[in-house]
Amino acid sequence: LAKTTQPISMDSYEGQEVNITCSHNNIATNDYITWYQQFPSQGPRFIIQGYKTKVTNEVASLFIPADRKSSTLSLPRVSLSDTAVYYCLVGGLSGYALNFGKGTSLLVTP
């Protein structure tokens, strides 16, 4: 499975756009990229998933360059409630990404 590298932590003010980049240099052809959000005392929550180019849903956008060796999760206008740990996972078509990296701890302040 492809190994992922993310910044350990990030800080932001309310209302700003936050971009979290994940490196996955050895991503395989069949691998998807999935991002999760985890609040303290809760299980991880699915945010967004993509294979290439750009994916957008009601909470985030995911940008994937042509070489797919990295991806960027974009959170528009963050609020205090977006303070959480964000995980990037890479996994194949046969199902699923199984191994979590260390994640990025995002702190949003007023």
Added chain:
Amino acid sequence: SAVISQKPSRDICQRGTSLTIQCQVDSQVTMMFWYRQQPGQSLTLIATANQGSEATYESGFVIDKFPISRPNLTFSTLTVSNMSPEDSSIYLCSVVGRVGNTIYFGEGSWLTVV
């Protein structure tokens, strides 16, 4: 998405005892997994719960310590045996959704071993 319920949500256990965690899914799913998340750490995969056969364990986890049952496509249990304080963690059940490659998680079971 699948709705996953875990019981207990939280427990305090005595050293040397065993506790069984239940995971119930609201729909039939092929793949179910158990993860552990120690305080301040990321998630670590314990095993894949296979319906009708023995679970597949990851390196560092053994059946004697973490026996798993999967009697049908909607239910699984994880037992943490002969607990020590090092077993104090959140234990999370997860499933693969019917569409795409998305894994969904339960809310976890917080175990504190004293």
